[in-house]
Amino acid sequence: MSRGAPSGAVSDTPVMVVGGGPAGAVTGLLLARRGWEVELVDRARFPRSKACGECLNPGGVALLAELGLMESVLATSPAVMDGWDLALPGKGSWRPPARGRFRGGDRALGVCRATFDAALLEEARAAGVRIREGVRVVKARPGSADEPAAVELVLPGGDRRWRTARVLVGADGLNSRIRSEVGLAGAATDPPKASLTWRIQGAGPSRHQGRLLLGPGSTVGLAPVSGPEATHWNATLVVVEEADRADLLRQGWSMMSAALQGIPGGWRREPRVVAGPWGSGRFRRPTEAAWTGRTLLVGDAAGYFDPLTGQGIYRALLSARLAADTIDRGLTGDTRRNSDVEALAPYGALVFSSLRTGRWLQRAVEGVVSRSPLRRLCLSGLRHLPRATSWLIHLTGDRAGSLLREPEPVWPLHPSRTIHEDHR
Numbered sequence: 349m350s351r352g353a354p355s356g357a358v359s360d361t362p363v364m365v366v367g368g369g370p371a372g373a374v375t376g377l378l379l380a381r382r383g384w385e386v387e388l389v390d391r392a393r394f395p396r397s398k399a400c401g402e403c404l405n406p407g408g409v410a411l412l413a414e415l416g417l418m419e420s421v422l423a424t425s426p427a428v429m430d431g432w433d434l435a436l437p438g439k440g441s442w443r444p445p446a447r448g449r450f451r452g453g454d455r456a457l458g459v460c461r462a463t464f465d466a467a468l469l470e471e472a473r474a475a476g477v478r479i480r481e482g483v484r485v486v487k488a489r490p491g492s493a494d495e496p497a498a499v500e501l502v503l504p505g506g507d508r509r510w511r512t513a514r515v516l517v518g519a520d521g522l523n524s525r526i527r528s529e530v531g532l533a534g535a536a537t538d539p540p541k542a543s544l545t546w547r548i549q550g551a552g553p554s555r556h557q558g559r560l561l562l563g564p565g566s567t568v569g570l571a572p573v574s575g576p577e578a579t580h581w582n583a584t585l586v587v588v589e590e591a592d593r594a595d596l597l598r599q600g601w602s603m604m605s606a607a608l609q610g611i612p613g614g615w616r617r618e619p620r621v622v623a624g625p626w627g628s629g630r631f632r633r634p635t636e637a638a639w640t641g642r643t644l645l646v647g648d649a650a651g652y653f654d655p656l657t658g659q660g661i662y663r664a665l666l667s668a669r670l671a672a673d674t675i676d677r678g679l680t681g682d683t684r685r686n687s688d689v690e691a692l693a694p695y696g697a698l699v700f701s702s703l704r705t706g707r708w709l710q711r712a713v714e715g716v717v718s719r720s721p722l723r724r725l726c727l728s729g730l731r732h733l734p735r736a737t738s739w740l741i742h743l744t745g746d747r748a749g750s751l752l753r754e755p756e757p758v759w760p761l762h763p764s765r766t767i768h769e770d771h772r
């Protein structure tokens with residue numbers, strides 16, 4: 349046996365997906381729909397919480413609709429958003445915001461990640477994916493033309509087992525174990541960032557817009573989300589991690605509540621924390637490539653570096669679709685195992701080029717926001733240019749193709765019982 353190959357109890361599966369977030373659930377689901385036998389493991393038990401701004405952008409909404417998954421997402425009662433307001437601090441309060449609205453009737457959804465992710469995983473289960481929760485991967489081998497890929501699993505009781513697979517899909521998020529185990533982790537160069545997310549309850553501001561409050565050294569995102577009442581919000585604080593994490597934890601909520609005071613639109617009822625905080629970081633997790641041997645990386649595992657423009661779930665879904673297409677189109681009957689590696693190889697370039705525009709946009713926005721004079725100049729300009737603000741917000745929604753379409757709402761803002769409304 350070659351170095352590092354699994355020994356002991358080994359069993360085999362055609363496709364092994366590690367991670368049951370949106371990327372893993374949708375990769376598994378699409379393959380199962382096409383007749384593949386898929387096993388998916390996740391260390392968590394669902395529903396599980398996830399540090400996130402919880403805004404599914406219009407590109408993500410469109411992809412889920414194409415895949416026939418909107419019914420189960422709407423059953424989680426998401427909030428419907430038509431755009432984002434961008435505000436800068438003024439003297440003791442926030443300045444009037446620049447208002448950006450998605451074009452062509454596109455909508456974003458404020459989703460609760462616990463129920464949203466669980467709904468997608470249930471769809472995967474219904475399609476035939478074998479899902480094992482509470483199972484952690486600790487080691488992985490990428491596989492080659494001659495050898496299958498392999499993962500070492502820690503089962504809920506603590507026993508360890510190796511499992512080999514014809515194809516391994518790493519969908520295990522920002523700090524992907526699969527990525528580092530198969531040698532695809534790159535070196536981070538940007539300043540590290542960290543975040544804290546709370547679920548807050550409060551009434552007042554319109555629930556049809558998210559808000560980005562762009563302070564010096566920190567950004568606050570506020571988005572309406574589904575919940576037991578239509579007064580729930582996601583409040584996420586992102587800071588450049590200059591101080592240590594303990595300081596951030598100590599000061600986090602006071603920074604957040606200071607930001608929420610005087611928010612444009614105001615509160616009728618003071619916001620209060622009902623869950624959290626959930627922490628996350630560092631965001632810049634570069635990836636050398638999204639493919640090696642018999643292993644494909646999808647979602648955050650394939651490279652994600654900043655939550656600022658809220659494109660992560662869209663990217664997770666898009667890479668999942670590309671991975672499922674590559675596997676299904678490229679791999680034929682078991683007899684051609686040695687051509688598998690060749691068939692999987694194009695995925696790396698495919699995923700890189702499909703996500704390139706979004707990545708440039710994200711970097712450009714980040715470049716402006718992180719430089720105080722430039723941030724002030726741009727935001728002040730945008731306040732007087734609502735059309736330009738809307739184009740910018742629309743582009744971050746990953747719907748460049750629908751930019752010139754005539755407005756034709758996908759969902760009205762005063763919708764059916766499945767969608768939360770503010771109770772003004």
Ligand SMILES: Cc1cc2nc3c(=O)[nH]c(=O)nc-3n(C[C@H](O)[C@H](O)[C@H](O)COP(=O)(O)OP(=O)(O)OC[C@H]3O[C@@H](n4cnc5c(N)ncnc54)[C@H](O)[C@@H]3O)c2cc1C
Binds near residue numbers: 390401524
């Ligand atoms: C602060 C913040 C705000 C964000 N805001 C937004 C936003 O508003 N909109 C947006 O679209 N995106 C946002 N994102 C990004 C978004 O959350 C991610 O891009 C998205 O969750 C990626 O999905 P995924 O399936 O790749 O990974 P995840 O959703 O992270 O799922 C990975 C899964 O892998 C499992 N796992 C991890 N390690 C192992 C292991 N060793 N063994 C077994 N299982 C394992 C985990 O339990 C988890 O369930 C934000 C991110 C952050 C941090």
